[in-house]
Amino acid sequence: MEQTFIMIKPDGVQRGLVSEIMGRFEKKGFFMKGLKLQSVERSFAEKHYADLSSKPFFSGLVDYIISGPVVAMIWEGKNVVTTCRKIIGATNPSDAAPGTIRGDFAVEIGRNVVHGSDSVESARKEIALWFPEAPINFESSIHSWIYE
Ligand code: UDP
Ligand code: MG
Helix, strand or coil, X not given: CCEEEEEECHHHHHCCCHHHHHHHHHHHCCEEEEEEEECCCHHXXXXXXXXXXXXXXXXXXXXXXXXXXXXXXXXXXXXXXXXHHHHHCCCCCCXXXXXXXXXXXXXXXXXXXXXXXXXXXXXXXXXXXXXXXXXXXXXXXXXXXXXX
């Protein structure tokens, strides 16, 4: 089954939005397969955002991600990568539709509370970076109430 990497950024943690954000993926019918509160170092944040290293906002972005603990998660389900991006909403909260996480809880692009992998390939890389330990394999007892 497809997996994605979701991170609640330091502003989401500090603002007490953790359960609200997790609840959106949980209530949708996706399954949490990894979860940890973590403070990351500059070099780790730079690795996570390596694809953006040439962008003018890169150092500010790294400062933001290391400004406090983040909640790192693996979520699993059918089309989970694309669907979680839709649940999260547009990168710039000004463009994010009401009902999306960024549309409901964020104002500035540099304080947009949550990260979600943008493709199955990035998800694979990000999960390997953030969760090098052995995966936890289990099937939820409500699986057949969500999946045909
Ligand atoms: N970002 C920013 N300024 C920009 C574009 C992006 O501060 O002009 C930040 C923003 O927090 C965004 C992150 O960099 O979430 C990663 O950018 P990306 O284009 O990958 O957006 P995302 O995949 O998070 O929607
Ligand atoms: Mg991205």
